[in-house]
């Protein structure tokens with residue numbers, strides 16, 4: 001079942017679930033505005049214009065499925081839920097469904113709760129243990145497993161191997177975020193963003209700073225009752241901006257490392273990252289979690305966002321960084337915000353948790 005199936009992230013779930021070898025699309029939910037129509041009708045605006053943002057055409061088998069109001073949906077006959085609704089709606093809906101089945105969410109509603117991990121494939125597999133704590137505390141038969149904010153994804157993904165190889169002291173990041181990251185409604189008006197850069201995205205910087213520390217933190221405690229995440233004690237400072245790009249968040253990252261970080265070793269650490277995840281042969285896992293380009297004019301959103309079907313973070317412009325401290329590295333990354341940064345990233349997490357035995 002997909003919640004928010006008509007939205008930008010929800011459409012990506014519908015597209016990715018079409019032909020998925022393990023999961024199939026059973027039920028589509030949205031707000032009461034869309035309920036009672038077929039999915040094909042609900043994707044069209046009042047003038048009949050198709051509002052489809054996931055590339056190509058909507059999967060034909062989805063078009064006749066009825067759209068149900070999420071607040072009236074049940075989990076009868078459903079094994080898992082993918083949620084792509086705004087945080088306010090997620091707060092109400094996700095616990096209702098998690099009482100019986102796993103809920104994989106793109107929303108921020110539960111990311112900061114102490115018994116909820118923020119799962120990023122390849123980075124913090126051990127944090128999934130917190131799901132048992134959550135189930136015990138909340139009496140859920142299912143669970144809520146949110147992914148990170150789309151801007152956090154590329155940052156935490158690239159910092160993980162750098163931290164593992166060289167230690168990390170502080171991080172400064174400026175993002176140039178695509179308009180699809182703001183969703184379909186209200187979204188970002190073309191009149192505001194074309195020929196422009198908007199230097200503020202409310203709440204975004206705090207989310208990225210907090211989530212990065214939580215994702216890279218340690219999951220402590222032996223028993224389910226005692227388990228908790230101790231955030232990484234590294235200063236993370238962000239400036240998040242919106243630019244006139246359709247899909248793909250670009251980020252300029254500056255890190256101070258604890259030990260010297262020669263560029264060839266940084267590159268090797270980035271390129272080899274994720275071997276444990278790749279070995280699982282999960283359907284949504286790309287051949288590379290991180291790609292590195294030596295072309296000084298890359299990564300570019302138009303050229304690089306679909307690398308690995310939008311699941312690979314592309315890093316370029318690797319250079320030494322010395323302004324923050326004696327050792328460090330700086331680079332530019334690009335991560336697809338609605339694919340690895342939202343729906344397909346959540347799907348990959350679901351595949352991993354299935355293999356790891358968190359649900360059947």
Ligand SMILES: NC(=O)c1ccc[n+]([C@@H]2O[C@H](COP(=O)([O-])OP(=O)(O)OC[C@H]3O[C@@H](n4cnc5c(N)ncnc54)[C@H](OP(=O)(O)O)[C@@H]3O)[C@@H](O)[C@H]2O)c1
Pocket residue numbers: 003004005006007008009010029030031032033034035069070071084085086087089106107108148149150180181182183184185186337338341342
């Ligand atoms: N866009 C991204 O790149 C991205 C990346 C990562 C995470 N996210 C997160 O994903 C979530 C969805 O974002 P989006 O960009 O896809 O937004 P969006 O394009 O505005 O879509 C919102 C979806 O939620 C539905 N909805 C709205 N109110 C609802 C309610 N009360 N009950 C049930 N459904 C409701 C809408 O249905 P109607 O069509 O019926 O209005 C629509 O399907 C947000 O939490 C966002 O932070 C988005």
